[in-house]
Amino acid sequence: MRFACATVFLLAAILGAQAVDWSSVKNMNIEVPVPNIHPRSVPNGRITNGELAKPQQFPYQVGLLLYLQGGAAWCGGTIISDRWIVTAAHCTDSLTTGVDVYLGAWDRTDAKEVGQQIIFVETKNVIVHEDWIPETITNDISLIKLPVPIEFNDYIQPAKLPVKSNTYQTYAGESAIASGWGKISDSATGATDKLQYAVAPIMNNSGCSPWYAGLVVSTNICIKTTGGISTCNGDSGGPLVIDGTLIGATSFGIAFGCEKGWPGVFTRITSYLDWIEAKSEVANYGN
Numbered sequence: 697m698r699f700a701c702a703t704v705f706l707l708a709a710i711l712g713a714q715a716v717d718w719s720s721v722k723n724m725n726i727e728v729p730v731p732n733i734h735p736r737s738v739p740n741g742r743i744t745n746g747e748l749a750k751p752q753q754f755p756y757q758v759g760l761l762l763y764l765q766g767g768a769a770w771c772g773g774t775i776i777s778d779r780w781i782v783t784a785a786h787c788t789d790s791l792t793t794g795v796d797v798y799l800g801a802w803d804r805t806d807a808k809e810v811g812q813q814i815i816f817v818e819t820k821n822v823i824v825h826e827d828w829i830p831e832t833i834t835n836d837i838s839l840i841k842l843p844v845p846i847e848f849n850d851y852i853q854p855a856k857l858p859v860k861s862n863t864y865q866t867y868a869g870e871s872a873i874a875s876g877w878g879k880i881s882d883s884a885t886g887a888t889d890k891l892q893y894a895v896a897p898i899m900n901n902s903g904c905s906p907w908y909a910g911l912v913v914s915t916n917i918c919i920k921t922t923g924g925i926s927t928c929n930g931d932s933g934g935p936l937v938i939d940g941t942l943i944g945a946t947s948f949g950i951a952f953g954c955e956k957g958w959p960g961v962f963t964r965i966t967s968y969l970d971w972i973e974a975k976s977e978v979a980n981y982g983n
């Protein structure tokens with residue numbers, strides 16, 4: 697496949713013993729080189745729809761400081777139980793020692809922030825999907841098992857999984873919220889300190905797949921980012937949520953599609969409910 701190659705951009709970072717040198721931690725993103733098969737005028741203006749979150753607004757959001765060969769990178773993730781985090785395979789497939797999970801964070805650079813807890817998880821407690829294919833960005837999902845159950849509070853809460861009987865729900869046309877510490881503009885070089893979010897409509901897959909020449913499959917879910925409206929703020933691995941239910945994990949885009957109008961592409965959580973349950977025993981059977 698001509699356009700299947702994806703590049704994970706990492707920046708080598710030397711980590712201090714105590715403090716994190718945030719300027720050298722690269723936000724992880726998959727940027728897909730794209731053919732000109734879907735010509736469309738590229739909106740100019742800057743992103744207007746990303747907004748600064750309030751502390752406690754997205755208590756299911758986690759940040760991930762990933763220890764990699766020669767440095768570190770940053771991703772997002774979502775709490776689904778007191779023991780388990782959902783994120784993207786491309787975030788966690790080449791860990792060295794492990795990953796620091798930032799729970800209850802808003803300003804991730806403020807280690808003294810009230811509510812924030814950082815828990816180190818060893819690589820052996822990270823489960824990358826067995827059928828993860830980096831070349832096609834397929835099955836881009838992983839699970840992180842926390843060493844001990846966490847206590848929920850105003851800062852730390854799980855998102856619900858979709859109920860298992862909703863597996864065939866497409867969510868097309870519904871409004872979803874993506875959140876993360878990702879770049880706030882295409883020209884920004886790194887991630888932001890404070891959690892951001894954006895509200896965007898879900899596209900159907902037939903509308904999304906032409907943009908990405910075969911990379912978008914049934915196990916993906918896309919959001920519309922046209923008209924300068926963007927979810928640039930979302931990080932790799934981070935949540936896409938409707939009414940407190942996790943429906944996506946940030947997977948890829950065109951430089952995250954931020955200011956270009958290309959759809960943002962997520963791993964479709966309803967496609968992985970059995971996999972998540974098999975690994976973590978977390979499931980939502982509804983009532």
Ligand SMILES: *[C@@H]1O[C@H](CO)[C@@H](O)[C@H](O)[C@H]1NC(C)=O
Nearest residue numbers: 868869899900901902903904
């Ligand atoms: C997908 O969405 C587009 C644009 O909203 C619409 O024109 C099309 O009919 C939809 N396709 C399906 C299969 O729902």
